[in-house]
Each structure stands twice: as structure tokens, then as C-alpha cells.
Amino acid sequence: MTSPGQPGWRPRLVALDIDGTLLRWVAGLGMSHEEVTPAVHDAVQRVLDSGAHVVLSSGRAPHNMTVVADMLDLHGHGERIWIVAANGAVVLRYPPAEVVHEVTFDAAPAVAAVLEKHPEALVAVEERGVGYRVSAPFPDGELGGESIVAAVEEMVAEPVSRVIIRDPKATAEDFVKLASGLGLHGTDYVVGWTAWLDLAPVGVSKASGLEYVAQQLGIDRADVLSIGDGRNDIEMLQWSGRGVAMGQSVDEVKEAADDVTASVDDDGAAVELGRWFPAAGSGGMDA
Template identity: 85%
Template sequence: MQRPPKLIALDIDGTLLRWVEGLGMSHEQVTPAVYDAVQRVLDSGAHVVLASGRAPHNMTVVADLLDLHGHGDRVWIVASNGAVVLRYPPVEVVHEVTFDARPAVAAVLEQRPEALVAVEERGVGYLVSAPFPEGELGGRMTVTRVEDMVAEPVSRVIIRDPSATADDFVALASRLGLHGTDYIVGWTAWLDLAPVGVSKASGLEYVAGQLGVDPAEVLAVGDGRNDIEMLQWAGRGVAMGQAVDEVKAVADAVAPSVDEDGLAVELSRWFPAPGSAGMDA
């Protein structure tokens, strides 16, 4: 990438927001360095698009923290790992992909019968088979039978086993195959089930098409396994410094960690603060 990007796709947890140690959730607080860098991007006329595994109602608060809509345009948001694309404010879902999750959920629960299951309840919270660990899901949790949760097509299913590890889930998903379903393993024993071919990259491709932006003109920054396709798709994909090795391996560059305001460092490369010359790309 030789010129400043026209679209900047940003992961939230671990990229924009710091993780709370031991709780698996993040501070709903943006550091001044990151906030100022994002404002310089917006001042330039480039688009900032949030891209996260979060549900839509857990992403609009971050858009508000960053004042993404302060320049007059409605924000584009890629939620649920690409299965849902919305405009905000107000919330308007403009694109959604759903799938029949019943076979995949049954296959996972056969191996992990104690695992927790959650499906988004749009704008409210989540339907859950049992309460998740505190802070891991935003909004209201409503205990529901798994059969009822997935009786109709859904855009995403979360499976969580607090007694397992991320490596356990990587091995489980690989062993099962989960035909007809894509999956992503998170930092913990957290498995996202999604429609085949759906990822942050597919959601961003939809947005870029609406905005007339070529993937070569996109900068994407993230730190999780669910960012891999996005980093590969973008003209410049940057992994955060604390990302796992398999994420760093597909990135064009590695920024400092979230604790070192790595996102601000990368954005300043292209959108320098007044009086600074920026950094070589």
C-alpha cells in the first residue's frame, strides 16, 4: 500500500479496546491516542468500519465512544463475524446471512455435552442454554432450550465451555469437520459457528462494494483468529502485537500491542498528527 487507505476496518476487542485480565472482556474505553488517530482518519474523508464478532447492539456503543458518526455520515458496521452488516444511527440491518445450525450444534454437544450455547436475540441480548461467565455476553441473557434457539435459521451460534481451553476447541472443531458450517475458535474455549463462506472479510467486501472501494485500498487491523480472513483480504492487513502466531503469520505487518496503543501507531503511519511526518510504510 503506497497511499493512505480509503477504508479502515477495525476489530474491537484487543485492537480498539484493552482486555480485562482474567475476565475475557474489554474495557469500554478508548485511549486518547487511539481516539485522536481515528478522528484524523475521519477528517481525511476515509471510512472507518468496525468489524467484530460482537452482536450489533454491543458495537454501537463503541461507535459512540469513537464519535464515528460525528462527521455526518451513518456508520457502516460489520457484526457477528460478518454475518450481519448494519448502518448506524439508527440501527438498520442492511445485509444478513443465516444458516441451519442444528447439525453443527448437535455434533459439538455430543462431544461437549456440558458446553454453553448462545444465540443473539436482536437488540436485546442473547438466548442461552445456561448463564455464561459474567461479562462475556452483552445485554440480557434469557435461558432457553437449545432446540428452540436453533429451530429457525440463525446468523451465528456461540458455544462456550469454561472447563476447556482454546486448544481443546481447535482440536474438537478440526476433528468434527462441521460440514456445511464455518467456525472460529476464540482466545478461550469459545467457538463461533457461522454460515459457510461468511467472515469479517465477506462482510467488509459487501461494505466496500457499496462504497466503491477496492480491497487494495483497505487497511484492516485485528488480533484474533476471526480476523485472519479480513487481514488476508485487505490491501494491508496488520496484526496487533499480542495476536497469536497464526494471526501474525498472515499479516503484512505487526503493530505494537493494544497496551502500547498499537492501533494509533499504525494509523499515524498513514494519517500523521499535525507537526509529525508520519512513518514509512
């Protein structure tokens, strides 16, 4: 058995973040251009053609991920694919979309603790298959699907898989300090590119979701290649046999990775995939 960095190694499972990895960010906004470049599409198809698995792994809700799976033609080989959603709290098969694994938690104490420090922050909880229940409207484009305004107490009255807390008036650094200072007992968290806080069950991350998928497929983590750009990708990059950060990632993400590829604007995901699954007539596997 070969391992990453040794001659002959090739990933059997490729885990791909979406926003900032497959899709380019819209400058200045918390949303992505909902289109895949030809280079990325072709690289993903070469992975599938080789017989390896491609798994989308994102903080997005399931219904916002199947759209990207369609753009990539992930199920063009006739098999139902695996998708890791909500930062690992939800695993589904598609098509049709079927949740096969979900982890939930009591989010009420953590949400109350955060709102005590940021009383004007926005709160969102996924409404499966529809969109999100929100305490108030989020900035345009930041949440997919329909937004249904509801009281925070109602939103966290029952166990949930994830809670999003967003304060447009704060910074990512504010939330990093806030989360570390609160401790958030019984809850894991990740801070996004801006003042965006994802609360999740303890031990749940993209890595735990991928581990579940890999076990179902009989694939060892040493044979997994993952690519991502955000703080919520750190556990995934560290867990995978080879974890690669996008060129525009913040330093702490790059430091967690085994390597850094080009930025999303330069099709960094396609560049990395091309090393292991080269186009006809090109080189590859030179890591």
C-alpha cells in the same frame, strides 16, 4: 493507482476489530475495558477528517458495537456509518441501527455435533436488540446485553446468523482440535482466545462482510487497511490491501498479516493509523 507499500498509498477504508484492538482486555477475563484511550480516539478522528471511512468489524452482536461507535464519535461527521457485526454475518448502518445485510444458516446439526463432544458447553444465539438467548448463564461480562435462558433446540429451530459455544472447563486448543476433527459440514467456525467457538454460515467472515461494504462504497480491497488481533480476524487481514496484527496476537494471526503493530496496551491501533494519518507536525506514511 498506488498499492500498499508504494509511495503515496493511503487507505480509503479502515476496518477495525474492537476487543483486543480498540479496547484493552481485562486480565484473565473474557471481556474488555469499555473505554477508548485518547490516542486511539484521536487517531480514528484523523482518519475521518481525511475523508476515509472507518468500519468497525467484530464478532460482537450489533447492539454491542454501536456503543463503541459512540465512544469513538464515528458518526460525528454527520454520515451514517457502516458496521460489520457477528463476524461478517450482519452488516448494519448507524445511527439509527438498521440491518442492511444478513446471512443465516441451519445451525442445528453443527451444534448437536459439538455438544456430543462437550455436553456441558454453553450455547448462545443473539436476540436482536436485547442480548442473547443462552442455554445457561455465561461467565460474567462475556456477553453483552440481557441473557434469556432457553432450550438449545428452540434456539436453533430457525436459521440464525451465528451460534456461540463456550466451555469454561476447556481450552482454546481443545476447541481447535474439536472443530477440525468434526469437519462441521455446511458451517464455518472460528475459535476465540479461549474455549469459545463461533459457528457461522459457510463463506461468511469479517472479510465477506467488509467486501459487501466496500462494494457499496465503490472501494477496492487494495485500498483497505484492517487491524485485528484474533483468529476471527485472519480472513480480514488476508483480504485487505494491508492487514496488520496487534502485538499480542497469537502467531497464526501474525503470520496472516502484512505487518505487526504494538500491543493493545501500547495503543497499537493508534500507532498503525498514525503511519497513514499522522497528527499535525509528525511524520507518517513510512511503510
